[in-house]
Amino acid sequence: MEGEKLMKKVDIEALFIGPKSENQKFFKETLNFMIDEHTHWRRDFHPDDKAAISLHDQYRKDFVETLQRTQEVLLELSSKLRTSSIPWFSPRYLGHMNSDTLMVSNLAYMATLLYNPNNCAYEASPVTTALEIEAGRDLAQMLGYDPEKAWGHITSGGTVANYEAVWVARNLKSIPLAIKEVKPKLVAGLSDWQLLNMPVKKILDLLDHIKAAGLMDQVRDHSVKGMGVNDGQLGKLLVPQSKHLCWIKAADILGIGKNNLVSVQVDDNFRTDLKHLKDTIDRLVKKKVPILGVMSVVGSTEEGAVDKVHEVVKLRDKYEKEGISFYLHVDAAYGGYSRTAFLDEDNKFIPYHRLKTKLTKECGFERKIDWPPREVYNAFKAMSHADSITIDPHKMGYVPYAAGAVVMKDRRILDLITYFAAYIFEGGDNNPMLLGAYILEGSKAGATAASVWAAHRVVPLNITGYGKLIAKGIKGAISFHRSLGAQKPFAVDGRRFIVMPLTKPDFNIVDFAFNEVGNTSLSKMNDLNQKLYEQCSYSSGPVYKDDFITSKTSLDTDSYGNAPLKFVEKLGITKYEWEKTKSVYVLRSCVLTPFLDRHSTYDEYWANFMNTMKSKLDVIIKNGWK
Numbered sequence: 056m057e058g059e060k061l062m063k064k065v066d067i068e069a070l071f072i073g074p075k076s077e078n079q080k081f082f083k084e085t086l087n088f089m090i091d092e093h094t095h096w097r098r099d100f101h102p103d104d105k106a107a108i109s110l111h112d113q114y115r116k117d118f119v120e121t122l123q124r125t126q127e128v129l130l131e132l133s134s135k136l137r138t139s140s141i142p143w144f145s146p147r148y149l150g151h152m153n154s155d156t157l158m159v160s161n162l163a164y165m166a167t168l169l170y171n172p173n174n175c176a177y178e179a180s181p182v183t184t185a186l187e188i189e190a191g192r193d194l195a196q197m198l199g200y201d202p203e204k205a206w207g208h209i210t211s212g213g214t215v216a217n218y219e220a221v222w223v224a225r226n227l228k229s230i231p232l233a234i235k236e237v238k239p240k241l242v243a244g245l246s247d248w249q250l251l252n253m254p255v256k257k258i259l260d261l262l263d264h265i266k267a268a269g270l271m272d273q274v275r276d277h278s279v280k281g282m283g284v285n286d287g288q289l290g291k292l293l294v295p296q297s298k299h300l301c302w303i304k305a306a307d308i309l310g311i312g313k314n315n316l317v318s319v320q321v322d323d324n325f326r327t328d329l330k331h332l333k334d335t336i337d338r339l340v341k342k343k344v345p346i347l348g349v350m351s352v353v354g355s356t357e358e359g360a361v362d363k364v365h366e367v368v369k370l371r372d373k374y375e376k377e378g379i380s381f382y383l384h385v386d387a388a389y390g391g392y393s394r395t396a397f398l399d400e401d402n403k404f405i406p407y408h409r410l411k412t413k414l415t416k417e418c419g420f421e422r423k424i425d426w427p428p429r430e431v432y433n434a435f436k437a438m439s440h441a442d443s444i445t446i447d448p449h450k451m452g453y454v455p456y457a458a459g460a461v462v463m464k465d466r467r468i469l470d471l472i473t474y475f476a477a478y479i480f481e482g483g484d485n486n487p488m489l490l491g492a493y494i495l496e497g498s499k500a501g502a503t504a505a506s507v508w509a510a511h512r513v514v515p516l517n518i519t520g521y522g523k524l525i526a527k528g529i530k531g532a533i534s535f536h537r538s539l540g541a542q543k544p545f546a547v548d549g550r551r552f553i554v555m556p557l558t559k560p561d562f563n564i565v566d567f568a569f570n571e572v573g574n575t576s577l578s579k580m581n582d583l584n585q586k587l588y589e590q591c592s593y594s595s596g597p598v599y600k601d602d603f604i605t606s607k608t609s610l611d612t613d614s615y616g617n618a619p620l621k622f623v624e625k626l627g628i629t630k631y632e633w634e635k636t637k638s639v640y641v642l643r644s645c646v647l648t649p650f651l652d653r654h655s656t657y658d659e660y661w662a663n664f665m666n667t668m669k670s671k672l673d674v675i676i677k678n679g680w681k
């Protein structure tokens with residue numbers, strides 16, 4: 056036992072090719088080995104078959120020239136890639152939600168690509184469909200669901216994962232009304248309002264009776280799946296202001312209608328404002344408008360904010376007792392994998408009072424890294440009470456694109472979206488024959504499933520693996536935030552500047568902005584930060600020579616109300632200015648890299664960062680910024 060646990064200890068430095076290709080030898084040798092395996096596999100298939108391409112063919116002029124062109128095109132591609140790609144692997148890159156990807160995932164992907172499985176149908180992917188189901192189970196378990204009852208699978212990304220969640224929530228909401236049409240006895244005595252407020256589990260239990268009575272197809276035909284969406288009858292979908300853009304697309308595509316997407320305010324920390332959520336629900340209920348669903352974000356795309364999922368779960372349970380029910384989805388496309396930092400080596404949620412010691416021991420947290428705050432801890436813990444969760448392996452799973460995932464607490468929900476009979480998991484068979492019939496997408500790369508599956512096998516989904524890796528980024532983000540907050544006003548070309556972080560990171564995103572001391576114009580401050588972004592991104596040309604690369608975002612009143620006000624005030628901007636300009640431009644750093652303090656100490660990293668920003672400010676001033 057002891058030995059087994061020791062074996063599972065993950066060394067973070069062995070997971071990546073590395074910022075300086077330190078692990079190139081292993082990577083190349085293993086890739087070569089996998090290619091050899093594949094080519095032998097081809098040759099060994101019916102060894103008696105004659106070769107289709109003869110040696111004579113291979114000496115033909117056209118043949119040689121075709122290969123020559125192949126090589127030339129690849130050289131051209133390589134030159135383009137090397138000139139203008141973004142060096143995610145370097146700790147100098149603190150921008151979007153990516154960093155280096157795991158060697159094992161890259162190798163698994165490249166090796167599987169050669170076999171080109173299609174996970175739409177089992178007959179096209181006997182290996183990788185099984186791997187996809189297994190990876191889905193891994194995620195279900197990590198998120199605190201019962202893997203025997205849950206359903207998880209890989210999507211092309213968080214966008215499609217969210218579409219699927221809204222899809223099942225929508226279909227589910229219409230089922231009790233459909234049952235009333237098809238088998239009124241089952242819901243006798245319930246008003247339409249009560250039918251539209253039936254708890255998720257109760258609907259799924261009722262469907263078991265419907266299936267037993269052989270009426271599933273009829274009920275589906277009477278649900279929105281058959282009837283279409285009728286004028287917002289199913290109610291409103293409540294999403295926080297911090298939502299990802301794909302929620303607007305989802306409401307449109309799925310016929311919910313943008314008007315039925317209700318935006319819930321966020322607080323100063325960019326988390327859903329619970330009072331506003333409650334008021335919104337009360338207001339709708341008073342008008343007898345049902346609530347189709349509520350969405351909480353774990354790791355908002357722009358700020359990395361973690362909604363208080365535990366409070367939303369409490370609200371849902373309270374309302375359910377009062378006869379008001381809604382579907383609860385957690386959009387953890389970005390933050391989901393961070394739940395691993397809270398799970399011990401036996402995948403149990405670590406008690407709060409023991410977590411700090413664990414993080415110190417496993418992840419090198421020092422005393423001054425005061426993470427996580429209690430509410431973030433509680434939010435991650437409560438995720439398992441949601442009806443479904445979006446979680447992206449291609450973000451904090453450190454897996455190459457395109458790998459998102461959606462996990463549903465109760466797999467019976469699949470019957471609501473499929474066009475097929477509900478037989479897939481019966482008889483203990485965990486491999487649906489036709490995955491494509493239960494998901495939004497059709498043909499899709501089995502290589503993706505292999506790369507997620509392989510990552511989960513090498514890097515455990517708890518504090519000994521992913522937790523440790525992600526915690527290194529969090530440690531970097533907390534340090535970066537602290538340095539930004541402690542930075543005194545500084546001089547460039549005789550002018551004085553300040554920098555300020557937006558909020559304390561809930562985990563690993565830090566937003567920040569610079570201003571000139573004394574400048575009270577928000578549009579001028581926005582212009583300064585935009586120019587800084589241009590100096591630190593592809594927009595000033597290929598980034599290969601850049602010393603620091605980041606991303607940016609704008610927070611405006613349309614999307615965020617007055618949530619950013621406190622922040623701009625700290626930078627010397629008045630409320631009047633904020634109300635006039637209505638938008639603040641910030642630089643945004645997602646700290647996924649575990650290597651922030653590897654090349655040098657963290658203090659040296661910070662000093663380099665400030666020197667870089669000073670020299671960029673110098674360029675901006677020399678270019679005539681007033």
Ligand SMILES: *Cc1c(COP(=O)(O)O)cnc(C)c1O
Nearest residue numbers: 212213214299356386388389459
């Ligand atoms: C990134 C993100 C998405 C969209 O995911 P893709 O993988 O880009 O499709 C959705 N929600 C949140 C919170 C995200 O961060």
